[in-house]
Amino acid sequence: METVIGVDDYDDGKLDDSGVDRSSSALSSPKQISNPVVYKLVRVEGDGRLVPATDDEVMEVEDFLEYENSEMRVVADTGQSLECISIERSSSGKLRLECSEGTAEADLGKLNAKFQMLQKVKQEEKLRLSSRSPIRSHVQIDSQCSADKFPVINEKDQEAPSIASSLNYCHSNQSGSIDQCSRPSEGVIESGSSASAVYSPLKPDFSMTDGEICLDKLSIKELHELFKVTFGRETTVKDKQWLKRRIAMSLTNSCDVSATTFTIKDNKISRKREEECSANVNAAAVISAENMAGEGDVKYADSYAVEGYTVDDIQVASETRLDNLHTEHELGDEDQQREQRAAKRMRKPTKRYIEELSENESREYNPRSSSSNRNTGHRHVSPTSYIRPARNAFPEVRTFVTRFDSLGGSGVQIPCVSRVRRSRPRKNITSLMKFHPTGMVEAAKLSNNAVSGHGSDTDSEIQEKVSKPSSMPVKIHQLSTSESGKEKQCAIIGTTESRQELRPNKIDPPSHTADSNMVTVPTAKGGMRRKHHRAWTLAEVTKLIEGVSRCGPGRWSEIKRQSFSSYSHRTSVDLKDKWRNLLKASFAHTPADEGMNSRKHGxxxxxxxxxxxxxxxxxxxxxxxxxxxSSKLTTGAAASVHGDRLGYL
DNA sequence: ATTAGGG
DNA sequence: CCCTAAT
Structure with a gap:
């Protein structure tokens, strides 16, 4: 039997793509003194020897590697160095424990050496630790659990030991309780032959005291070796102290990193108190992954069950795992955790998403820039708006929202643009309002003017804002305050309506404000997108028709410019859509006609x-x-493009 | 950036 | 209306 495991290799920047050179990491964060980790694939032979993984083997897990890569990169970058994932593939009985971030081409031989070296160190620590019984009490990974996690192991034979040892190795740098890693499979180990190897005596004689590794007893040469093993490069430094410090730092730092406190129980990971062994976390990680051992194509999701999270999304799950392993101890509470996940979930938000977010936000803080004029202009109009001014106390508070990105617990602050306007910026009408204290009245005038002609941009905009205040007094403040074109539009549907009254067919007044028109529709991606419906007014339709007659169908951007320049909404696409509906309606409507029309639709x-x-x-x-x-009138309305009921405005 | 079409 | 693909 053979086992392919990943070997994490502390790298100081020398090794290939650990490209996250220390210089940069040092710059990025003072506390990121640790070195990125590079994982390499090796196979553990039955006797515990390590053999470089073959290309084929590498290939087999390549996908997996790729998958984790992005995440890992970050992790490594931040010095959060521990990440072991194991997977077992195929029924061949092979167990692959893979530590991500490995381009298999590395010098495996070298790694091998390092590995063994480190292993020795680990064993040493282990020995020492085992003598310190107290720590043992912290071991919370009950055998039952571990048994479940290591199906392969349960099958006896030599395999178990190798796994155990590799586990130990992988997490050896963790805290003082390395031995706990092997604990899970303890029972099995005992039956293994190579178990002895794990506990075999060694030369390097370090011991750890309160998280500090004592390397005093090591000779320069040994230190050099250790250094090499630890950082993956030679060193010529003769300074023993420096070497010791460097090594100790590396080792302990990694401990700190994953000092998360978890307890694995009943397939769940629950948080543990600080004092408790951090190694558990790592064990948990490996174990949970190991859990997949079942069948070849077991998906990640399976393993996540172990963590007690509902898996609604593989990606999320994977991220979650990372968080758990590397950042939870910093986050502290579940809520934050959730936030983290949420934040991650929406990484690379779509343009639209961003916008919606900002829209919400702006709605919230509405006032701001227009606040002054709002107060002056509408004070008498709507007292209710008074409540808002308080917010003005925080003028530009939210220009920037920095979300705490805990990737790898680096604590990097990522600035996010809080406000993004989808539609093109508009002239700030609020300023206009300023000059017209009477506001509404003026606006009304303007709107009237607009009615006659095509109306200039600003004019029509104003009218849009002010026109139907009476219908919805409550919204008044919004009218004045809303500053983005979009919001304005949403706030008021008026303007055009007033105009409509001039026409023969009076259009029923919009009973709903833009807000009420907002309908959230579930999106495939789980997100909810807002869909606002703004009924087309007769006036608009008329304009559209005129435009089409003038420019011809298809030239919507042109029509938009000519006839709808004043309507910030109603994009050329909207025009097109509307025309499509009109067309359909006109043809479908003709034959059957009026019958069912009535007021049904409102x-x-x-x-x-x-x-x-x-x-x-x-x-x-x-x-x-x-x-x-073909399908004529049958489903007239149903056939309409979206919400636009055929034949209706 | 516009258009055409599907949903 | 939203989203995409094709221009």
């Missing part, structure tokens, strides 16, 4: 003449509504 039917116009235009352009000939 929206007014599109005046026939409009539809006729549309039809004509369509004819002119030889446009035929999709599926017209």
């Amino acid at each position: 929206t007014a039917p599109i005046p026939e003449h409009i539809l006729v116009r549309v039809r004509d235009l369509a004819a002119m352009n030889s446009q035929v509504p999709p599926h017209f000939s």
Whole structure:
């Protein structure tokens, strides 16, 4: 039997892609003195020997490596050096314990040597520790659990020992209770032959005291060797003290890093108190991964069950694991943990996502820049808005939101843009308002003007803002305060309506504000996206038709410019969509007609003449509504593009 | 950045 | 309306 395990190798920057050179890490964080870790694949022979993994073997786990890579990189970068994942593949009986971040091409032979060297050290520590019984009491990984985790081991034979030892090795740098790592498989180990190897006497004689490794007894030469093993490079430094310090630092630091306190019990990981052995964590990691040993294609998810988390997303799960291993001890409480996960979950947020976030935020802090004018302009109008000013106390508080990225517990602060406006920036109408104390009245005027002509941008914008205040007094403050075009739009649907009244068909007043129109729809990605529906007004439709007649269908950006420059919403795409619906409606509507229309929908039917116009235009352009000939009126509304009910505004 | 289409 | 693909 053979086992492929990963060997973590403390690297000081010399080894290949540990590229996270120390210089940079040193710069990035004062406390990141530790060295990145590089894991290499090796195979543990039955007798405990280590053999460089073959390319094939590497290939087998390559995917896995790749998978973890991104995460690992960060981890390594931050000096959080411990990450062992093991997987068992195929029923061949091979057990692969793989430590991520390994490009298999490294000098395995060298690694091998290092490994053995380190192993010795570990054994030493182990020995010492085992003599210190007290620590033992902290061991919480009950055998039952471990048994479950090591199905392969249960099958007896030499394998167990090798695994155990590798585990030990992997986490040897952890805290003083290395032996605990082997504990889990204890029972099995005893039956193993190589168990003795683990506990065999060694030369290097270090001992650890209160987290500090005493290397005093080592000779310079030994120190050099140890150094080499530890950092993966030679050193010419003769200073014993320096060497000792360097080595000790490396070793203990890694301990600190994963000093998380967990207890594994009943397949769950629960937090332990500080004093408790940190090695458990590592063991847990390995063990949980080991749990996958079952079948070849077991997915990560399986192992996560061990951690007691519901696995709703493999990726998340994996991240979670990392967090648990490396950062939880810093986070402290579950909530934060969750936040961490959440934050990670949305890494690389989509543009839209970001925007929505900011939208929420802006809604919250609405006032700000427009605050002054709001107070002056609407004080008399709506007393209710008074509540808000308090917030102004924090002027620019949230220009920046820094989220604490705990990757590897590095504590790197990542600044996030808090506000992103989807639509293009608009002129700040609030400033305009300033000059028109009467606000509403002025706006009304403007809107009227706009009605006659095509209205300039600013004018129409204003009208949009101010027009239908009466219908929704509560929202007034929003009107004045809303500053982004989008928000404005949302806040008020008015303007156009007022205009509509001029028309023969009066359009029922929008009973809902933009906010109420916001509907969250579940997204495939689990996220919820906001979908606001802004009913098309007759005026808009008319404009659209005019535009189409003028520019022809398809030239929507042009139409948008000409006829809808004032409507910040209604993108060219919207126009296109609306036209599509109109087209459909016009054709579908003709035959059957009025019958079912009525007020059922709460929206007014599109005046026939409009539809006729549309039809004509369509004819002119030889446009035929999709599926017209075939599926006609049957599902008129249903066939409409999204929420736009055919034949209605 | 615009358009066309699907959802 | 939203999202994408194709221009």
